[in-house]
């Protein structure tokens with residue numbers, strides 16, 4: 001409905017806040033290996049094997065709301081139905097992921113003239129958009145010392 | 156329009172259009188005695204499952220020779236779920252029905268549109284997806300407009316498909332053969348999830364114009380007959396009005412901006428609008444050939460869901476019909492409360508003709524006919540050019556939704572020829588389909604599904620007197636050059652699988668009266684008889700040979716209905 005557009009624009013602003021600083025992973029500062037966590041973020045269900053998944057890893061509610069630096073960002077080239085980002089040396093704690101699939105590879109999230117996203121987007125913890133991005137509480141998940149995997153359905 | 160599917164037309168069972176308005180007026184008669192009338196709540200009950208194709212028993216009359224094809228209708232058909240129900244009639248799941256007529260026989264099938272909204276709601280066991288009058292509830296998943304698309308307002312043919320239309324998202328394609336859902340139709344990748352109104356304006360040549368509206372901006376769609384995009388341009392609107400329908404002439408698009416305007420964003424979507432009569436109505440006329448060429452007219456405040464096709468006279472004067480209500484109370488109040496079976500009396504919309512003089516020709520004006528009306532339709536072959544007739548539902552009352560009759564308004568003579576099916580019928584929007592070989596305006600048939608139940612001492616018979624001649628075949632009128640016929644298909648607007656009234660289905664099938672509610676509750680299958688009655692000026696059936704001045708209270712209660720011919724009251 002037309003009403004969606006404002007809220008969606010807000011979601012868009014969140015997602016577009018992802019810095020497109022190259023295709024390499026940008027990991028958080030390393031800490032002592034024994035105390036830190038590794039996080040694999042797996043994007044599944046990709047229908048169109050083109051472009052890239054662009055994601056932001058937020059380590060706080062402020063970062064999730066773009067009011068603080070992100071814990072990590074990634075641009076993941078898409079060639080199949082699945083891509084994975086790996087973040088090493090994360091402090092254990094709560095994190096949330098927001099991502100979109102830049103299907104046409106233009107480096108930005110497509111939107112129609114009324115501001116509605118035209119490219120797929122997704123959030124961690126199975127959180128779904130409802131007229132806007134899900135809350136930090138809905139999208140965040142616990143990362144503990146050692147290996148962690150967060151799987152996100154996108155598309 | 157497929158010539159071989161004569162009835163495959165813009166059969167608009169709108170949310171607003173479906174049979175909403177039609178039912179709205181059953182009340183006067185209902186108040187005379189519910190026992191003699193059909194409870195309007197019939198029209199808003201759930202259908203819980205698709206209906207496999209099945210023949211409709213013919214109980215009266217015969218099908219007119221030459222009438223063959225499929226009449227497709229779309230409208231909301233499922234409203235309630237255990238964990239929470241819709242908050243507004245407009246938010247029910249889209250249900251596509253196909254009435255297939257050939258060789259004098261008819262069959263009915265119905266299938267819900269398989270939308271993302273419906274899937275989400277089914278999985279949640281509740282209506283969680285937000286809508287026009289329904290809030291978002293836990294479990295909602297709305298990433299874009301089409302996640303909330305109920306595909307429940309109308310249907311149009313496009314490129315061999317049926318498109319189930321909402322008004323704030325994309326068309327959803329349906330297979331015309333088995334009514335299965337083929338998916339969301341993205342008309343152009345960069346225009347995914349853009350709004351597409353449910354009342355597009357087809358030109359006789361096959362091109363289709365439509366709008367999509369968001370706030371004070373609109374996208375103007377121009378499609379080829381196969382549904383491909385010829386152009387899609389953005390334009391500014393003078394007000395952020397709720398726009399459900401618009402009008403068009405051969406040269407112009409006419410966008411009516413009513414003073415129900417969006418002043419903030421909230422959910423349900425309908426809560427974003429405010430009634431501000433002080434703003435009046437603004438009518439924007441856009442040149443199809445150059446959307447930057449525009450003019451704006453002012454009119455006094457009114458609210459309308461539906462307008463008729465427009466036409467432009469030699470001097471540039473534009474005229475179009477509308478069904479005007481005093482305010483937005485149906486959208487804001489009764490459309491919600493009727494989901495709880497509650498109706499607050501309000502006047503039925505009335506038929507009016509709006510005239511826009513050419514530049515410098517003076518102010519726009521409204522001529523009100525005094526005839527209650529909703530769902531204005533006309534002969535699509537005359538879309539955009541001068542038309543003499545408007546077909547509409549009529550016979551509503553203040554104290555209930557929906558309608559009991561149909562009418563043809565003759566703009567040349569000012570006469571309104573109506574047929575009242577009576578309180579036992581809830582009549583849907585009528586669609587005109589031309590007679591093969593015929594060329595004159597309204598030379599053909601009107602098709603109007605209706606719900607009916609006629610109780611009585613020995614009358615648990617479902618008869619549907621659906622004859623209904625046009626004005627030209629009325630007594631005293633010149634000999635009719637055409638053969639207008641109404642085929643009344645009696646069947647439940649919503650198969651009331653959980654409602655005792657559906658006993659009529661059993662009775663229809665087995666030819667006897669159900670005796671108890673329990674028996675009714677077991678009644679299956681959900682079909683009522685259809686009857687097809689040919690009407691000609693010579694036909695004397697004893698039903699339509701009496702006329703009265705317009706006014707339901709003056710009409711005789713004849714078996715099966717009454718006909719009325721009246722001069723329209725001056726505006």
Ligand SMILES: [Fe+2]
Nearest residue numbers: 169170171172
């Ligand atoms: Fe409508």
